Amino acid sequence: MATITCYIVDDEPRSIRLITSMLKDDFPEIKILGTHTDAQSALMQISQFMPDIIFLDIHMPGMDGFTLLSKIPDYLPEIVFITAYQEYALKAFDVHASGYLTKPIHTEKFQTCVHNILNKLQLRKQQSNAVASRSNNNQWEQLGKIVIPIGKDSILTNIGDLIFLESLGNYTRIYLQDHAPVLVCKQLGKFQQELPETHFCRIHHKYLVALFQVLSFSSGPDLILLMNNGMRLPVSRRQKKQFFTAFDALFSIPK
Template identity: 35%
Template structure:
């Protein structure tokens, strides 16, 4: 699997590369000294995995992940500070390695990566067996705990990523389903459902108001609920092209 190392310290990058020589399945395709360089390399190389430092000059590792749109690699944080661990796992990190990195901890992290990629491969094969794009008129069965719904997709105004789950918003309901937002995006009709940012897919027919937002982005207000969703700067370009604004 392709890996990208993001760390502002050259010696730390070299030491991690040395340790990773013990794991032939990890192919280091590049390295970056800051978040800006990393974003460009992620767009170019589409790595499967980031070894990501948190404290860097300029933007932090968390800022980097927030800036990513659409494609987001798996992440193992590498840092000298333990106080960011809880926040790291809010970003769905596979592991959190404290510097100086010990070989046995790196081995545990790599094993988690391999297990996650095996799981994703199985999911991908399942999706390939059922690749029909779902339209707004299709109905889907949703189960959350003891509650069940048979929902017309056109009635879902918003999909929100919650770790390994997605929350669906329709009527006054908001159940969770065990599915990634990326996998769900692959199944939804792109003429109706739009990936607004890393965490949200919106139903275009529910947009009530569009406003300019920070850094060239947009903010949309959804009718009925009044939810305000930010469309990131990168996605705002696609959004304007899609709606010919």
């Protein structure tokens, strides 16, 4: 498995030293990209490094852990809250944290939490590899082409180049590989009728996604897809089962 990276944010240097020590002793495969006691400074480095895992305190001067988390760019890190307070566990669950550990840190609970995250990241990597391998064998080129009307003109593009389509009322914004998004005066439902249902799935009233462009999806009560262009899209609860059925039928990947 490729190197897993992490970042530690805690206003107590002693806590940072302890977490660092436990990671180095028990998880040498995890590379610590940095640590910081100041949340604002940490946010700048996290935005730059984009670590796989963030170990995050909640109560910190200037900016609390939840505020920091809300300002992180659109990617999907695994979040482990490590705090002296128990009352924020439900809020941590709402933001899809992978772990919530209270201080003083219990070694076995820390190890279990990190092991679970490593297993999740391994599965995500397998899913991404499966998508990549299928993207490289040219099978998407066999899907044919689609006409995209733009004003009085039309462009002919490969269906395999579509990433996802976004409904904007009577208009649809189309996100393509190696091309800026295109705004089209045509309803999303019309495109859905034209595209192969084996390869495209309506995950939300606003979004129609190309299943072969899904890199990974988050765990938690709300399903979030990470698309091939780095954007994150929500799957409505009504469409969650349909998404997994379509995704498994296309890739035969375990959830």
